[in-house]
Amino acid sequence: MIRYLLNRMLMTMHRRYDYDVRYMQEILQTDLPAFLKYLGFQIMASHSGNMPAEQLFATRIRAIIWDDCGPCTQLVVNMALEAKVSPDRVRAIVDLDLDNLPENTALVVRFTELVLAHNPEAGELREQIRALWGTKGLIAIAYSISSSRVYPALKYTLGYGHACSRVQVDDHTLVPSRSTESQHG
Incomplete structure (x- = not known):
């Protein structure tokens, strides 16, 4: 369920910015803990x-x-x-x-x-x-x-x-x- 919700978030980004999110989807589908760390990095990037x-x-x-x-x-x-x-x-x-x-x-x-x-x-x-x-x-x-x-x-x-x-x-x-x-x- 969490992967589904996170993927929806990625697809929202894709539609909003017309941006290819496949690399993030690959991380999400392959290694959920790695993707969660990536999200943590997003906090730093948005500062x-x-x-x-x-x-x-x-x-x-x-x-x-x-x-x-x-x-x-x-x-x-x-x-x-x-x-x-x-x-x-x-x-x-x-x-x-x-x-x-x-x-x-x-x-x-x-x-x-x-x-x-x-x-x-x-x-x-x-x-x-x-x-x-x-x-x-x-x-x-x-x-x-x-x-x-x-x-x-x-x-x-x-x-x-x-x-x-x-x-x-x-x-x-x-x-x-x-x-x-x-x-x-």
């Missing part, structure tokens, strides 16, 4: 602390593009739009177009890219972020970056990963821009 939606989704979008520019990126874009982040801002985040982002959002995007590249220059930006949103905000960004990397790793490991594809933001189709720092493999 927002005191971060405004735009900056939080800027981090999530840039982090997911680092490891996956396919269906996972589309899912996070859809969630950002659902959270009322402006489509113009979402496009600028996907395109890595810092000139068309407010200063605080551009700061978070630059910080995320530097953290993912393990670039020591992230230290200066970290203190700016801490000044704006405190350690709570920094923790929310850390959780967003860390958790965004798990989904592509799970999908590719289980055989559900997809090559890069275009992302739809309202009526615009984009190819996610990767920073030169992210050309890591």
Whole structure:
């Protein structure tokens, strides 16, 4: 019965976001305790602390593009739009177009890219972020970056990963821009 209810939850997500949930269904059907741990991870992934939606989704979008520019990126874009982040801002985040982002959002995007590249220059930006949103905000960004990397790793490991594809933001189709720092493999 619990598998049935959990699968209904997954199918609701599938319909809501037009997202392929087969990898989660495989985990659910194969190993219920593993799936329950996955749900526990979802709690961490959804943590927002005191971060405004735009900056939080800027981090999530840039982090997911680092490891996956396919269906996972589309899912996070859809969630950002659902959270009322402006489509113009979402496009600028996907395109890595810092000139068309407010200063605080551009700061978070630059910080995320530097953290993912393990670039020591992230230290200066970290203190700016801490000044704006405190350690709570920094923790929310850390959780967003860390958790965004798990989904592509799970999908590719289980055989559900997809090559890069275009992302739809309202009526615009984009190819996610990767920073030169992210050309890591």
